[in-house]
Amino acid sequence: MSLIERDNHSGYTTTGHEWNGIKELNTPIPRIVLICLAGTFLFAVTYWYLMPSWPLGDRFYPGKLGIDQRTTLAEQTREADKLKRSWIQSVEAADFEAIYFDNALMAAVNDSGARLFEDNCSMCHGRLGVGNLSYPSLADESWLWGDDPTVIYETLRVGINSEHPESRNAIMPAFGQMGVLDAGTIDDVVTYVRTEARLPVLRTRDASKRLKAGQATYKLACSGCHGTDLKGNQSIGTPNLVDRYWLYGSDKDSVFESIWSGRQGHMPSWEARLEPYERKLLAVYTTTLD
């Protein structure tokens, strides 16, 4: 077996192993494989030398090029800030009126504002700002706290019913759950509010009596916040009940549920997350939605 045997046909030696007359040729590794292998080794050694690689106890070898992702990031951020600086400053300096009349700034609103809106606001208010059940639409003419960009800017800063110490607060009490009103009385109020809002109400025999009772209860329990004319009060964020917009649904059961269990919508504060100029862009952007 140890005799070297050469295959006459191909000219290669055999490995010396034989299986039932079948022998294996001892062909060398193809040159291209060896070249690639050497190439990858060379690449690895160069890369180790240039880039952060070897651990050295409590440190690591930083590489000849001294590349650090964190400093790269800081540089990129500085570069981007430099590019943005001019228009950021003009956004910060301009009051809202001025932004509306400045085409360049409105371009920033439409570009960056839209991007910011999509990333931060669209989850609740929808991509087009049309809202959802229990999340107000920003694209209609009904506004809980007012449609002035200054007001929206402040809402973005402190949030509504949020953890922020200066948060806006708007809490619809749970009149039913807390035992202030019983189910029958609430039913009457629902009838009254829906009648005033021109929504279809079942005409039962005692309808006018219930309407009167509902109106009396409304005056006593609800008018303080929602107003005697049911038009709400933007300074305390109470919704208008006689426009055609219903944040929590206009059907009988939804209105009943609103009065029975109360409502406490939550808008997060964006002060820690977004820069003042970003909030300013968003405030203007939301007013342009329709």
Add this chain to the structure above:
Amino acid sequence: MIIKTHYRIEKNSIALVLAIILVSGIGGLFEIAPLFSIDETVESAPDMRVYTPLELAGRNIYMREGCYACHSQMVRTLKDDVDRYGPYSLAAESQYDHPMLWGSKRTGPDLARLGEKYSDHWHTMHLNNPRDVVPESIMPAYRWLLRTPLDTQDLSLHLNAMRRVGVPYDDAMISNATQDALAQATPELSTSKALMERYGEETNVRVFDGKADTVTEMDALVAYLQILGRLTALPYQESSSTQ
């Protein structure tokens, strides 16, 4: 020449064994050696707080449902990541994560800075059926979370297991785990005060899922999601100091 050496080594079993040990030893060295100095490479975050039992239960649900398969929890040191999600993740932030949930794929967005970004109500609606709030979402609906009461009985054991791998839970935290979990999602309980004392004033004590009478798996998961990125303020300080 290398081929020749290789040829010779191949024929000598002892030499081959020694060569294999040498080569795999180099690989092993570079995997294991950094672990000896891990304490020096992880930043120190003195304000770092531990997960409350409810948040830990939520974390377990996060793992059980496989959220990590589509969501990462790692803001990378890349400009686009930082622009979108906030300051990049630090090692210190996941020092109490066993196992870590950094993830490697983003079918959905990164969640490392999710805490308090959206309201509890949104999270509840979204987990129950994502299409209710985000019509274009392809995330599955996790409807059972809202109707499954949270199993709080074995939480002490979970906390104990975490302590064994280095999370600084004290005896009081472990023995009161069940009580603390219930207290965090039920603000009117008198025990929520003790919870705050154990885990800090910053602890969120709320009805997370909108159902005050039962503590559900939804409570736990939302409590966990609302704390993501908020265990320490260190990343925010680091990023402002480098910029």
